[in-house]
Amino acid sequence: MSQFNLQSIPLSLYIHMPWCVRKCPYCDFNSHAVPDGALSVELEQQYLQALVADFETQLLYVQGRKIHSIFIGGGTPSLISAQGYDWLFAQLQQHVAFEDGCEITLEANPGTLEHQPFADYLSAGINRLSLGVQSFDEAHLQRLGRIHSAHNAIDAIIQAKQAGFERVNVDLMHGLPQQSIEQALLDLRLAVENGATHISWYQLTIEPNTVFFRTQPTLPDEVVLEQIQIQGEQYLREQGFVNYEVSAWRKELPSAHNLNYWQFGDYLAIGAGAHGKVTLPEGVYRFQKTRLPKDYLAKVPAPLVNWQQIAMDDMPFEFMMNALRLNDGVPADYYTQRTGQNLASIDAILEKLRQQKLLVADESRLACTTKGHQYLNSVLDNFL
Known part of the structure; x- marks a missing residue:
């Protein structure tokens, strides 16, 4: 839920x-x-x-x-x-x-x-x-x-x-x-x-x-x-x-x-080709607007294109791909607030990465160590 x-x-x-x-x-x-x-x-x-x-x-x-x-x-x-x-x-x-x-x-x-x-x-x-x-x-x-x-x-x-x-x-x-x-x-x-x-x-x-x-x-x-x-x-x-x-x-x-963006917040998007991300009670969605200016202006308001819900299975990777770009990471409670998933669902992955000294030991924060930033792509692969 x-x-x-x-x-x-x-x-x-x-x-x-x-x-x-x-x-x-x-x-x-x-x-x-x-x-x-x-x-x-x-x-x-x-x-x-x-x-x-x-x-x-x-x-x-x-x-x-x-x-x-x-x-x-x-x-x-x-x-x-x-x-x-x-x-x-x-x-x-x-x-x-x-x-x-x-x-x-x-x-x-x-x-x-x-x-x-x-x-x-x-x-x-x-x-x-x-x-x-x-x-x-x-x-x-x-x-x-x-x-x-x-x-x-x-x-x-x-x-x-x-x-x-x-x-x-x-x-x-x-x-x-x-x-x-x-x-x-x-x-x-x-x-x-x-x-x-x-x-x-x-x-x-x-x-x-x-x-x-x-x-x-x-x-x-x-x-x-x-x-x-x-x-x-x-x-x-x-x-x-x-x-x-x-x-x-x-x-x-x-x-x-x-x-x-990096903390997995929401953003509306207006204008030709603009990309947005919004959270509704039933899930998190990404969308974009018509790309070419002439097409955007041909029909006002321009329709949404590629409206797509982020699958729950993809949510851990989507969240971490943004949050772990930040040197200080994010508060751990952002994960539940912004993905709708219990943090306990990825506890095993987090613990493994902490033991490998790729994530910081502080369980109140989701952040890479210096070593983790050097191998960020490998860290993110764990959440796929």
């Missing part, structure tokens, strides 16, 4: 803005070059209205909760005006209240921000920025197909801080084509020295259905990649950053939205 404690499960909201100025060769996200090179006022308004209609179809999944956090991803969400977001948030709050201090993150491309003052986004209610910098090296930016320069990237961080944003995440990639150890470390140093309070630092991977997959670039060898990782982590720790998730480093609060 399920034992969900719905009121203990935070409810976030993901909003997908599918357009960007130009598709990057490494990108496998649901992003599409903006029609005619610029997002028209008419298209922006049409899409925002479709988002509200989409949200209204998901009110059943709220289950009496408030919105805990909002993440606006893309694409390039900074192509949408601050006034548009101000209107959107007002419409959403007519249906569901936001928690006090609700974290609202906007992904932004440094190459599109000079047209929209940061202060306007702050006034609209956005209180956290995530800047898609990827690198401060001009040659690497060109190889990655980015539309911004190193100067744009540094200026974006500084301007965001001056506008009043206290929380500024910088996305950086390492292991870039022909990247040296020194270049990778310089990217980190420039992010830190110019005021980033949170850094998402992850290795470039070549994904199917991308330009890089079809035309493989020359990547650094394993020795260089290992040294980038070791020296980069050492530098970030020396600068006071805490590594709280596989690729997330913070000098301030963790990202409440991403933390909710």
Whole structure:
């Protein structure tokens, strides 16, 4: 019998803005070059209205909760005006209240921000920025197909801080084509020295259905990649950053939205191709929305696609795959609250992993040891 404690499960909201100025060769996200090179006022308004209609179809999944956090991803969400977001948030709050201090993150491309003052986004209610910098090296930016320069990237961080944003995440990639150890470390140093309070630092991977997959670039060898990782982590720790998730480093609060993902919380999802996860009394469900913007706008509200219940047999793996990414793991009682299963049902597996020094000995917490993080995939295999 399920034992969900719905009121203990935070409810976030993901909003997908599918357009960007130009598709990057490494990108496998649901992003599409903006029609005619610029997002028209008419298209922006049409899409925002479709988002509200989409949200209204998901009110059943709220289950009496408030919105805990909002993440606006893309694409390039900074192509949408601050006034548009101000209107959107007002419409959403007519249906569901936001928690006090609700974290609202906007992904932004440094190459599109000079047209929209940061202060306007702050006034609209956005209180956290995530800047898609990827690198401060001009040659690497060109190889990655980015539309911004190193100067744009540094200026974006500084301007965001001056506008009043206290929380500024910088996305950086390492292991870039022909990247040296020194270049990778310089990217980190420039992010830190110019005021980033949170850094998402992850290795470039070549994904199917991308330009890089079809035309493989020359990547650094394993020795260089290992040294980038070791020296980069050492530098970030020396600068006071805490590594709280596989690729997330913070000098301030963790990202409440991403933390909710990793803690197996719920999230509504609106926008073309958006993915959601919700808990109802009878089970946990994943869903997504129509992928192509033209299809999403052709029928308002756009229908759910791939609505699927997570099978009870799959729940241990689904939960642990997220929770064990966190260096501190999660409180053990989250397992029952968020999977509907008694923790005792996996006691034998947990005990074996503790004896192998792969999980921490503290039974009140589900977390990997340092050794467990090194062999995370093997740890997760135990829950399949």
